[in-house]
Amino acid sequence: MKATPCQPSYIQPDIVALNSKLAAARQRWKSAGIQTYSYQIFRSAPPGPFLSAKITVTDSKVSRVEKAAYYPANIIIEEGKTIDDHFGDIEQDIAWVQTAPCPFLDVDYDCGL
Numbered sequence: 218m219k220a221t222p223c224q225p226s227y228i229q230p231d232i233v234a235l236n237s238k239l240a241a242a243r244q245r246w247k248s249a250g251i252q253t254y255s256y257q258i259f260r261s262a263p264p265g266p267f268l269s270a271k272i273t274v275t276d277s278k279v280s281r282v283e284k285a286a287y288y289p290a291n292i293i294i295e296e297g298k299t300i301d302d303h304f305g306d307i308e309q310d311i312a313w314v315q316t317a318p319c320p321f322l323d324v325d326y327d328c329g330l
Contacts, residue, residue: 223319230322235311242326243304252277256300274299 255273273281279297298306307324314320 227319230314230320232311232315235314235322235324238324238326239304239307239311246300246304254300272298277301 253275255271257269257271259269268287269285271281271283272279273283277299279299310322310324314322
């Protein structure tokens, strides 16, 4: 089987930049020393709406997950995920991008924390 080439407009993710941004975000988070916090996670699953949930972490452990009222019961959210867990997921995604054909990965960090 022959591999399908990437579209002419395809731009390979910058692995060095992705790893550098991840390391900087992890360091900012670690330096802040935050162990109790809440965050909102948004997921888009076209053609459906944005899905959201509020995750509360107490003493570095997930203590509460509140799905938005419109969140379908059959959709699994990031239960049990701390910010550190999400950093690990991003690290795995970056590793995957290096081996996948024509991958796309874009990560944004809120540096205002």
